[in-house]
Each structure stands twice: as structure tokens, then as C-alpha cells.
Amino acid sequence: METTIFNKTEGDINLTEERARWQQTFLSPRAKELLEEDSRYFLHQALSTPCLDPIAGAEGIYLIDEDGRKIMDFHGNSVHQLGYHHPALVRALQDQLSQLSFSPRRYSNRTATALAKKLCGLMPGGKGWKVLFTPSGAASNSIALKLARKATGKHKTISLWDSFHGANLDTISIGGEAHFRSGIGPLLPGCCHVFPYNSYRCIFGDCTDCGLKCVDYLEYVCRCEGDIGAIIMEPIRCTDVQIPPQEYYRRIRGICDDYGILLIFDEIPTSFGRTGTMFAFENYDIEPDILVTGKGLGGSLYPISAVIAKESLDVCQDISLGHYTHEKSPLGCAVGLALLEYIEQEHLLEHVADLNALMERRAKEMKASLPAVGDVRLIGALLGIELVRDRETREKAVDEAEKILYRCLEQGLSFKISQGNVLTLAPPLIISEAELSHALDIVECGIKALT
CATH class of the missing domain: 3.40.640.10 (Type I PLP-dependent aspartate aminotransferase-like (Major domain))
Structure with missing residues (x-):
């Protein structure tokens, strides 16, 4: 049965069974304890509290959580043009x-x-x-x-x-x-x-x-x-x-x-x-x-x-x-x-042009080879991959998109879901082409496995 969508324009919902399963499987007792304390002292609001995972550090393109996992951040609340702690x-x-x-x-x-x-x-x-x-x-x-x-x-x-x-x-x-x-x-x-x-x-x-x-x-x-x-x-x-x-x-x-x-x-x-x-x-x-x-x-x-x-x-x-x-x-x-x-x-806009070329090539390949990819939209280093259950009816692949998000988190990649079915990828602009290619491999494998 498809997850109820209250409104998913701005981001993924933080109170789903899929999130609870991911947290139960991948977070240590210490991390869970920190999340419980956060939930105790902060007012709750959709999209943010209760939280996903406690973060202990941030460096370059990575977040480092309390359990020591390094996570490429392709969301960053849009503050991470130069990554973290530049x-x-x-x-x-x-x-x-x-x-x-x-x-x-x-x-x-x-x-x-x-x-x-x-x-x-x-x-x-x-x-x-x-x-x-x-x-x-x-x-x-x-x-x-x-x-x-x-x-x-x-x-x-x-x-x-x-x-x-x-x-x-x-x-x-x-x-x-x-x-x-x-x-x-x-x-x-x-x-x-x-x-x-x-x-x-x-x-x-x-x-x-x-x-x-x-x-x-x-x-x-x-x-x-x-x-x-x-x-x-x-x-x-x-x-x-x-x-x-x-x-x-x-x-x-x-x-x-x-x-x-x-x-x-x-x-x-x-x-x-x-x-x-x-x-x-x-x-x-x-x-x-x-x-x-x-x-x-x-x-x-x-x-x-x-x-x-x-x-x-x-x-x-x-x-x-x-x-x-x-x-x-x-x-x-x-x-x-x-x-x-x-x-x-540092001529960063020229680097963004190189990132754009890589993202364009990979996005086109995904759309051509993966039936679940209904549309790809790209400008600069901002990519939206829209997932559908059927390209003719354009039915949103909402549950699938959420599962892909958590599968990618398992592989060390974080991004945003918008409108319930759009994987929104906004990498730090300082990312290398090799790092970006690896992240897109993670996304592509996630889509292949769960659609």
C-alpha cells in the first residue's frame, strides 16, 4: 500500500515506516539515545524533528555521523557550495x-x-x-x-x-x-x-x-x-x-x-x-x-x-x-x-560546467535504460530525477523513491526527495568528477534494484 502523502513538495517525510526500519537497522544504541534526547527537548515539526541521524562532523563533501559513517551530502540545505569547513x-x-x-x-x-x-x-x-x-x-x-x-x-x-x-x-x-x-x-x-x-x-x-x-x-x-x-x-x-x-x-x-x-x-x-x-x-x-x-x-x-x-x-x-x-x-x-x-x-564556474557535462551524460543514460525514470532535469550542478511507475500514465513512484533514498544512505549518499518522487541531487560544487561519478553509480544501482 502506498505511503500517505500529506505534502512532499519541499522534502521527504520524517515519520514513515521506511525511516524507522533504516534507523533500527543502521544506528547504534548511542545514536538512537541521542535521537531520543533530541526528540525530548526540541519541538516537533514535519521534515526535521524527529531527526534522521545525529551528526558528529562535517568536512568537504561529507557528513560524518555519530557512528563514524561518512555520507556524501547532495542536499546540504543548499548552503554547501564549497562543502563543509572549507x-x-x-x-x-x-x-x-x-x-x-x-x-x-x-x-x-x-x-x-x-x-x-x-x-x-x-x-x-x-x-x-x-x-x-x-x-x-x-x-x-x-x-x-x-x-x-x-x-x-x-x-x-x-x-x-x-x-x-x-x-x-x-x-x-x-x-x-x-x-x-x-x-x-x-x-x-x-x-x-x-x-x-x-x-x-x-x-x-x-x-x-x-x-x-x-x-x-x-x-x-x-x-x-x-x-x-x-x-x-x-x-x-x-x-x-x-x-x-x-x-x-x-x-x-x-x-x-x-x-x-x-x-x-x-x-x-x-x-x-x-x-x-x-x-x-x-x-x-x-x-x-x-x-x-x-x-x-x-x-x-x-x-x-x-x-x-x-x-x-x-x-x-x-x-x-x-x-x-x-x-x-x-x-x-x-x-x-x-x-x-x-x-x-578558483574558476569554480568552469568546474561546474565540467560537472554538468558528466551529470548530463549519466542522466541521459539513466533515462534511456531505466523505465522508472520518467524525466531528468538538469542545470549547472542541480539534477532532478523524476521516478514513475508508468511513463504513459506518469503515476508517481512514491514508495520506490523513498526506498531508493534509504538504500543510497546505506551506500553513503544523502539527497532530497521532492514532490514525493523526484530525487534531487545538489552536490557540493567542489566535488571531484570521480566522486560525482561514484555518487551517480549509487543512485543508478538504487533505481535498478528497487523499480
Whole structure:
């Protein structure tokens, strides 16, 4: 009997028989005791608590659990572009800690200004942009929403069903997952939702010849509402790896210009090389009005996120957009600056291109040889493998996907499951081609054995 799916858009469920079997078989008594203690003292929530496995260390592409197992991490909560405990980032953090560890809000500091200048210089044109830092992506999306309201005088937004923009009350309002919204009560007013782009099972039919009816509908909502202030989207959806065509965003950019709407791109999980470019929107030959980044900016060492907005939107001098305690954290900014410098100086984007070529070849081979692989979607070093029970009916292989996850964990590979049946593989960008090939062997063997 198939596992009940409450909502599996954002990740795998943590209360299944399959997980319990894996833990019973592979965790030591000491590890189980630690998990029981975690469960005792932390509030429970789906997707995270109760936990899978206690971690004792993290180095490079690996997590090391309490039982000494080394696990290649192809999930990493999207913070692991440079893997874990990267020497360049650790050194930057230590150096900054020895000089200036905290900067109160009313003061400036050299490191925060340097990172802001660096980020603005990476944006289109290299100038005409401004930044605010926050401790989290959700907080940055909140700032983007407030900035859009202030700049346009309009409070309504358009976002996508199944989207995720953070777990705060305002960000679950624009987010489109029932998993985060259900049972919470009244949400933020004015949050309109439209159908997401979906390359495999478009609600309007085959996306290859439908003429992007999803964008036609989006424009219809803009025209009917008349007072939309912002459209917020992930340019590349990270969880189940949806990669719209160029025309999709060209049309949306045109709609925003025609109706006086700000375009906000949420790149919290995809900036800084994941899609093969420094920013994901660079794949589309357009630019947003506001860009939100995070996760990887802190290099897995420090929580930091950034809102990057066009200079013309600097209109909030009379209110406080953020006012966060760690708004200009010298520690977080030191890590972020070191990360960007490493990506540039070590030509990491060129390495991502090599990883992409390897992943493309292997993904095509899997789709051709494994009937359970209904679709593969790849950009940069982000791969989604969609599993089906039948390619004609496109029935999701949900139970099979979960079994594959735990089989791969047995072999030392961790990744994410999205939408119940998409194996989402996001390796650290520093991974070697040999390590990546080994990980893909594990995935392929798992699919062969359990489908």
C-alpha cells in the first residue's frame, strides 16, 4: 500500500515506516539515545524533528555521523557550495573573529561594506544596485515584500502554487505549499497564486507546444486585479528542479514592465554557482528588480542573506525595513566575501560546467535504460530525477523513491526527495568528477534494484 502523502513538495517525510526500519537497522544504541534526547527537548515539526541521524562532523563533501559513517551530502540545505569547513572560509571567519566580532546597527564596518560592494558589482551593469543583509532568507523575502509595497504603493503579490519562500507568516502567505499553510489561520491579504511552470505535467497540457498558457493566465490575473505590486518567483525551482524556457521569463519581465509590477527573484537556494552562473537569473537574459539570496552566502558557517535591489527602489528612509540585530554582521560578511572571492579566483564556474557535462551524460543514460525514470532535469550542478511507475500514465513512484533514498544512505549518499518522487541531487560544487561519478553509480544501482 502506498505511503500517505500529506505534502512532499519541499522534502521527504520524517515519520514513515521506511525511516524507522533504516534507523533500527543502521544506528547504534548511542545514536538512537541521542535521537531520543533530541526528540525530548526540541519541538516537533514535519521534515526535521524527529531527526534522521545525529551528526558528529562535517568536512568537504561529507557528513560524518555519530557512528563514524561518512555520507556524501547532495542536499546540504543548499548552503554547501564549497562543502563543509572549507579552509578559505574558516580562515576568513577566524581572522574576522580576532578583529571585530559584532557591529551594532547604528555603526558601519569595513567587512559589511566590502561584501555589499562586491554583490552590487556582480549584478547587471555592475552599478545602480543597493543591498540589505539579514540573518535568514525568510527575513530577506519579508524585506523584499515591504520594499515592493513602499515603492509601488500596492500590496498585492503574485506567486506560485507549490512555491516556498520561507516559513515566516508573511512568507508562507506568498508561498504555495499547504504543508506550511494549513491550520495556521488568516494569512497575509492580497496574496494571489497562479499555476507553476512544470515541464513534466503542466496543468494546461504539454509545455512543449502549449504556448505557455501559464503565462497567459498570469497576465490575465494582472489585468483583472489591476493593482499587483510584485511578482515573486524562484527563477529555477530548486526542490524538484523546474527550469522554464527563456521565453517564460522574457514574457513575465514584459508583463511586469507593462503593468508597473516589480519582479522579485528568490534565489536563496540557487545563487553562487549552483546553476552554472553566479546568479540563476543570468541564465535568462533578463534582470529582476529585487534579488534575494542566502543559504550558500554563509558557506555553511554563518547564517546570512542579502536583498539586492535597484537603486531606484531606495525609498524607505522614513521606515525601518529590517532593523535586525545582526544586520551587518562582520562575521557573516567575512564568510560571504571569502566565498565569492574563492568562486572567482578558483574558476569554480568552469568546474561546474565540467560537472554538468558528466551529470548530463549519466542522466541521459539513466533515462534511456531505466523505465522508472520518467524525466531528468538538469542545470549547472542541480539534477532532478523524476521516478514513475508508468511513463504513459506518469503515476508517481512514491514508495520506490523513498526506498531508493534509504538504500543510497546505506551506500553513503544523502539527497532530497521532492514532490514525493523526484530525487534531487545538489552536490557540493567542489566535488571531484570521480566522486560525482561514484555518487551517480549509487543512485543508478538504487533505481535498478528497487523499480
